[in-house]
Amino acid sequence: MPDLLTPALPEIDVRPGALTDVLVDVEDADLVLALPVGPDAPVPTAGPVAAALSALGQDPAALTAAWEPSTKAGSVTTIPLVPGERGVRTLLLVGTGAGTPQDLRAAGAAVGRAVKARSHLVTTLGSGAGVGAASAVVEGLVLGGYSTPRWGATEATAPVRSLTFAGRYDERVLTRSALRCRATMLARNLAVTPSNIKNPAWMAAQARTLGRRHGLEVSVRNDADLRREGFGGLLAVGGGSDSPPRLVELAWTPEGAGDDTPHVVLVGKGITFDTGGLDIKPAEAMLAMKTDMSGSAIVLAVLAACRDLEVPVRVTGLLALAENAVSGSSYRPGDVITQYGGRRVEIGNTDAEGRLVMADALAYADAELDPDVLVDIATLTGAATLALGRGMAPVYATDERLGRALQAAATATGEALWPFPLVEDYRAAIDSELADVNHIASGKVGGGSITAALFLREFVGGRRWAHLDIAGAGRSDKDSGHLTRGATGFGARLLLTYLEGVR
Structure with missing residues (x-):
C-alpha cells in the first residue's frame, strides 16, 4: 500500500541560462x-525557443504548419522526437491562452497529466511572468500529475520525477508552491481512503504520525x-457507530513566538462516513460519503505544512471526527442534546450531523484556546453546491478584513471563494421551542447554507470567524484540469497562503 502521508513531489531545479544550454546539461x-x-x-x-527547436532538428515554421498547435489554455500537441545529442524524446507544445494565472494553471495541469510517471521535464512555462504565474504553473504541473492511490499497489503513480524550469524564475516561489500542493495531495489521499480502513481512531493515528514528522504537538480526546x-455533539453523532468519535488537537508554534504572536484556530469537519x-x-x-471528512483532512494537511513553509503565526487545528451510522444507539430527530459549553440543541434531521460536531469544536476553541481568528472548513450543505456548483x-x-484576506488567498491559489451573507432575518428560522436553538431551519426560509452558517x-x-462550506468544491465528478475525480483538497493551499500572510 502506498504511503498516504508522503505524497511524492518532483525535484525542482531552476536553470536561468539559454534553453539550448539547459538541454545540453540535462x-x-x-x-x-x-x-x-x-x-x-x-x-x-x-529567439531562444526557436533556437532550441532548431537544435532539436525542428523548423519552427514547418512545425506550425504540420501540427497546427492550439493556443487554447490547456491544449497539448505531442510530438515524438528521435533522441539526438539533446536527448529530448518528446516535445509538448502547450496552449497558454491569454497567459493569465488561471490559463497557466490549466496549461501546467495538462502537462502534468501528460508527463505523469516520466523521468524529467524541462519547461519554459511562465518564465518571467511574475510570482502569480509561476505559482500557477507549479500548481498545475504538480496537481495535474497527482494520481488517486490504488489499494493493493505498493507504490503510488508519481508526478514527473524531476522538473527543470529554464528561464527567469524565483526558485523559492516554485518550492513553496510545490509544498502547498503537497498539502493538497495529502488531504486528497486521506479523503479518498475507504471508510472500512478510515474511522475516527485511524484519522487520529495519522495525526499523531504527522505530528511526529512535522514538529506538531498532538493530543487526542x-x-x-x-x-x-x-x-x-460529537457523542450524539458518533453514538450509532462501533467506531467511537475523537477530537484531535494539533498545535504549531513558530520559533520565537511570544504573547503578541497571532493565534489562528482551524476547525475541520471529520465525518469519516x-x-x-x-x-x-x-x-x-452515500457513494461519495467517505470524503465527508475532507475538512479535517485539509486542516491536518495544513498543520503538517506549517514548519516547511515557516508559517509565522501560532496555528491550532481541531479535527472533529465521528462516523454517522445507523443502530439502536443512533441519535434521533427530535432529540435535544447539549453541546460543549452547555448550549442545548434540538435535532431536526440526523443527516445534518456535520454542524453538530463542528459546534462542539468551535465552542471549545472559543472557551479554551483564545484565538485571534477562528476559521472552519467543512463539506457542510448541499445548498452550497446548488448555489455555486463545483x-x-x-x-x-x-x-470584513478576515473575509477579504481569505478571498485574496483564494484568488492567488485559484481556489475560488464567493462571499455569502449572514442574513440576520433568517436567524429566527433556527429558533426552537424546546431548546436554545434548532440545528436546521424550520419552515420555508430556504438558504440552507446560510442557515447552517448562522447555526455555527x-x-x-x-x-473573528469565517466559515468555508466546501460541499461542492471539495469533490470533483471527473478528472479536470488540476483536479482529479473524488476529493479535491480544496482549501489547503488557500488556507496556507492566508496563514503565511497573517501578521
Whole structure:
C-alpha cells in the first residue's frame, strides 16, 4: 500500500541560462520538453525557443504548419522526437491562452497529466511572468500529475520525477508552491481512503504520525474524554457507530513566538462516513460519503505544512471526527442534546450531523484556546453546491478584513471563494421551542447554507470567524484540469497562503 502521508513531489531545479544550454546539461534518457504556445505566435520563429527547436532538428515554421498547435489554455500537441545529442524524446507544445494565472494553471495541469510517471521535464512555462504565474504553473504541473492511490499497489503513480524550469524564475516561489500542493495531495489521499480502513481512531493515528514528522504537538480526546468534558455533539453523532468519535488537537508554534504572536484556530469537519443516520441517505448519495471528512483532512494537511513553509503565526487545528451510522444507539430527530459549553440543541434531521460536531469544536476553541481568528472548513450543505456548483465555495465572515484576506488567498491559489451573507432575518428560522436553538431551519426560509452558517455562529462567541462550506468544491465528478475525480483538497493551499500572510 502506498504511503498516504508522503505524497511524492518532483525535484525542482531552476536553470536561468539559454534553453539550448539547459538541454545540453540535462542528462536523462527520458526527457520531455514542454514549450508554451500563445495567441500572438503559435510557435516562435525567432529567439531562444526557436533556437532550441532548431537544435532539436525542428523548423519552427514547418512545425506550425504540420501540427497546427492550439493556443487554447490547456491544449497539448505531442510530438515524438528521435533522441539526438539533446536527448529530448518528446516535445509538448502547450496552449497558454491569454497567459493569465488561471490559463497557466490549466496549461501546467495538462502537462502534468501528460508527463505523469516520466523521468524529467524541462519547461519554459511562465518564465518571467511574475510570482502569480509561476505559482500557477507549479500548481498545475504538480496537481495535474497527482494520481488517486490504488489499494493493493505498493507504490503510488508519481508526478514527473524531476522538473527543470529554464528561464527567469524565483526558485523559492516554485518550492513553496510545490509544498502547498503537497498539502493538497495529502488531504486528497486521506479523503479518498475507504471508510472500512478510515474511522475516527485511524484519522487520529495519522495525526499523531504527522505530528511526529512535522514538529506538531498532538493530543487526542477519546469517547471517554469527550463524555467527561461534555462534547455532546460529537457523542450524539458518533453514538450509532462501533467506531467511537475523537477530537484531535494539533498545535504549531513558530520559533520565537511570544504573547503578541497571532493565534489562528482551524476547525475541520471529520465525518469519516455519513449514512445520514436515521434520516438515511438514498444509496447513490452515500457513494461519495467517505470524503465527508475532507475538512479535517485539509486542516491536518495544513498543520503538517506549517514548519516547511515557516508559517509565522501560532496555528491550532481541531479535527472533529465521528462516523454517522445507523443502530439502536443512533441519535434521533427530535432529540435535544447539549453541546460543549452547555448550549442545548434540538435535532431536526440526523443527516445534518456535520454542524453538530463542528459546534462542539468551535465552542471549545472559543472557551479554551483564545484565538485571534477562528476559521472552519467543512463539506457542510448541499445548498452550497446548488448555489455555486463545483467550481467555488461560499465564505461567511463576521469580520470584513478576515473575509477579504481569505478571498485574496483564494484568488492567488485559484481556489475560488464567493462571499455569502449572514442574513440576520433568517436567524429566527433556527429558533426552537424546546431548546436554545434548532440545528436546521424550520419552515420555508430556504438558504440552507446560510442557515447552517448562522447555526455555527452561535458557538464562536465574539471571535473573528469565517466559515468555508466546501460541499461542492471539495469533490470533483471527473478528472479536470488540476483536479482529479473524488476529493479535491480544496482549501489547503488557500488556507496556507492566508496563514503565511497573517501578521
